[in-house]
Amino acid sequence: MKLAALVPLAVALVPSVSAHYRWTSLVEGSTVTSPYQYVRQNTNYNSPITDVKSTDFRCNEGGLASASATQTGIVQAGSTVGIALDQPIYHPGVINVYMAKAPGAASAFDGSGAVWFKVKEVTAQTDGGSTINWPSLNMDQVTFTIPTSIPNGDYLIRVEDIALHVAQSPGGAQFYISCAQVTVQGGSGSGNPGPLVAIPGVYTGTEPGILININYPIPANYTQPGPPVWSG
Numbered sequence: 488m489k490l491a492a493l494v495p496l497a498v499a500l501v502p503s504v505s506a507h508y509r510w511t512s513l514v515e516g517s518t519v520t521s522p523y524q525y526v527r528q529n530t531n532y533n534s535p536i537t538d539v540k541s542t543d544f545r546c547n548e549g550g551l552a553s554a555s556a557t558q559t560g561i562v563q564a565g566s567t568v569g570i571a572l573d574q575p576i577y578h579p580g581v582i583n584v585y586m587a588k589a590p591g592a593a594s595a596f597d598g599s600g601a602v603w604f605k606v607k608e609v610t611a612q613t614d615g616g617s618t619i620n621w622p623s624l625n626m627d628q629v630t631f632t633i634p635t636s637i638p639n640g641d642y643l644i645r646v647e648d649i650a651l652h653v654a655q656s657p658g659g660a661q662f663y664i665s666c667a668q669v670t671v672q673g674g675s676g677s678g679n680p681g682p683l684v685a686i687p688g689v690y691t692g693t694e695p696g697i698l699i700n701i702n703y704p705i706p707a708n709y710t711q712p713g714p715p716v717w718s719g
């Protein structure tokens with residue numbers, strides 16, 4: 488919410504503090520679990536993270552403090568898991584989902600170091616400059632299949648929606664982030680997840696997919712930020 492001039496109007500129209508869309512719930516198969524049962528609760532109800540270098544960029548503001556109070560969900564390698572929102576996404580943008588293996592319990596892991604690999608992305612659809620479409624718009628969850636070759640153990644699953652509606656200036660892209668805690672079972676362990684990146688560190692904030700005017704001229708192509716997806 489960067490349009491400062493519009494804030495008084497927005498406050499006048501919406502009498503109570505309305506929370507922005509948030510990733511609140513782990514999805515196990517077709518089951519959406521309770522909000523913040525397995526997802527670390529953040530403390531910035533209405534604000535995105537815009538500093539890609541800040542520690543809060545990892546698991547959102549409050550995401551480390553709430554780790555020990557968050558349960559760890561059991562998920563099976565080869566199964567469909569995901570993260571659900573409290574309301575559908577209403578900004579144009581893209582999604583990335585990363586995982587990181589915890590050295591011990593997920594609830595004790597701060598996610599530091601080059602430990603994150605990408606497991607899912609929802610990118611933009613372009614056609615050379617006539618139109619640009621955002622498949623993540625109106626999604627209320629993002630799901631993916633945990634590769635069967637993954638090593639068993641505790642992981643963090645970090646989801647980010649990168650809202651790009653005011654991304655034409657540095658720091659304008661808005662990151663809506665949450666981390667879930669899971670124990671992966673049933674993996675063969677033969678896989679070697681990667682490439683591994685540090686978060687923060689994975690982005691500079693000036694990538695063509697982050698510092699971008701999506702309105703005019705219509706981008707001819709779109710480059711999804713971050714490493715390629717590891718699919719096992």
Ligand SMILES: *[C@@H]1O[C@H](CO)[C@@H](O)[C@H](O)[C@H]1NC(C)=O
Binds near residue numbers: 696699706707708710
């Ligand atoms: C589109 O592709 C060109 C050529 O590879 C690249 O320089 C540019 O950054 C891309 N634009 C976006 C928005 O990804």
Ligand SMILES: [Cu+2]
Binds near residue numbers: 488507578650
């Ligand atoms: Cu917004």
